[in-house]
Amino acid sequence: MPELPEVETSKRDLELFFSGAPVSGIKFHEKRIRVGDPSPDLPGPGWLGAGIDRHGKTLIMGFSRPETHISPGENAPARPILFLLSRFGMSGSWRRIDSRANPPHSHLEIRFSDRNSRLVWVDPRRFGRIELARDPRTAHLLSQVGPDALAISPEELGALLSCTSRPLRAALMDQRLLAGIGNIYMAEVLFAARLSPFRKSSSLIPSEVRALWTSLQAVLQAAIAEGGSTIHSFSREDGRAGGYQRLHLVYGREGLPCAGCGLPVQRTTLEARSLYYCFSCQPGVRTDSRRMPSEDFLDGERPDADRIDSVPQSAHDRKGNKDARSFPFSDTSRRDPVAR
Numbered sequence: 123m124p125e126l127p128e129v130e131t132s133k134r135d136l137e138l139f140f141s142g143a144p145v146s147g148i149k150f151h152e153k154r155i156r157v158g159d160p161s162p163d164l165p166g167p168g169w170l171g172a173g174i175d176r177h178g179k180t181l182i183m184g185f186s187r188p189e190t191h192i193s194p195g196e197n198a199p200a201r202p203i204l205f206l207l208s209r210f211g212m213s214g215s216w217r218r219i220d221s222r223a224n225p226p227h228s229h230l231e232i233r234f235s236d237r238n239s240r241l242v243w244v245d246p247r248r249f250g251r252i253e254l255a256r257d258p259r260t261a262h263l264l265s266q267v268g269p270d271a272l273a274i275s276p277e278e279l280g281a282l283l284s285c286t287s288r289p290l291r292a293a294l295m296d297q298r299l300l301a302g303i304g305n306i307y308m309a310e311v312l313f314a315a316r317l318s319p320f321r322k323s324s325s326l327i328p329s330e331v332r333a334l335w336t337s338l339q340a341v342l343q344a345a346i347a348e349g350g351s352t353i354h355s356f357s358r359e360d361g362r363a364g365g366y367q368r369l370h371l372v373y374g375r376e377g378l379p380c381a382g383c384g385l386p387v388q389r390t391t392l393e394a395r396s397l398y399y400c401f402s403c404q405p406g407v408r409t410d411s412r413r414m415p416s417e418d419f420l421d422g423e424r425p426d427a428d429r430i431d432s433v434p435q436s437a438h439d440r441k442g443n444k445d446a447r448s449f450p451f452s453d454t455s456r457r458d459p460v461a462r
């Protein structure tokens with residue numbers, strides 16, 4: 123499943139191609155993948171690609187319509203006024219296609235009047251979702267997600283974890299707490315931090331929170347530098363695979379010697395998902411051998427709000443104001459990709 127590094131890889135791969143490109147049309151081949159407000163019309167002639175951003179596992183493409191909202195003589199690039207959000211689900215990806223035929227499982231395409239290729243949303247398992255929104259801050263796909271895992275401060279991470287007694291493995295993957303982490307990077311980050319996946323989140327002491335935050339940033343940045351991980355289906359816009367799966371230290375390495383101690387990496391199955399860890403390097407008593415239904419949910423599919431005791435406002439927003447959360451495109455001081 124694409125996680126933060128894979129979505130960030132897509133963003134970086136597509137940005138130059140997309141930004142400033144004149145749109146000729148957007149066509150859904152599978153309308154059921156669209157969620158949220160059905161009223162925004164699809165961008166067509168007169169619209170431009172106006173930058174790409176990301177929050178957690180959601181990619182956000184901005185579209186502008188220069189002739190309708192720039193005063194005559196104004197030189198500034200038009201700000202995006204419509205956004206296409208894509209949540210990658212299990213197997214979604216954006217592909218740049220030059221040939222006449224779309225690849226199998228193509229559900230949506232964006233065509234451009236001055237480009238030979240088009241952007242096609244490919245999703246064999248169809249768990250991905252697309253939303254058109256006039257403001258990403260109020261979009262359905264981002265309505266229940268916490269701060270971005272790359273943008274969070276150590277203090278915010280500590281505040282998030284202190285409010286849940288769930289094990290670390292479940293808390294890290296809960297998109298309402300922290301956006302961007304799934305099964306692969308949860309395992310890699312906890313191994314790098316030498317923390318047991320079974321540790322109660324609220325039991326971490328400050329030095330452990332700091333180690334976890336440092337590992338979180340380091341693992342995500344290293345994975346982005348490698349173009350993400352390709353396990354089953356993730357591919358980059360040109361069809362290439364990511365490279366970080368070669369550098370995994372525990373994920374997918376059951377029985378192989380641990381890079382830290384040489385003992386075999388363990389794998390166990392919880393909630394139909396594989397959990398990889400080293401019981402020697404990540405010491406901690408397994409406290410959740412009893413099945414805990416709905417303990418972690420899949421990318422927003424199975425929310426279980428009652429499992430969070432209370433999320434302090436500070437966990438969602440440094441200013442304590444949920445509406446002012448730092449979302450992509452919401453900061454007017456950001457560089458406009460069109461201007462680059």
Ligand SMILES: [Zn+2]
Binds near residue numbers: 380382400403
């Ligand atoms: Zn070990």
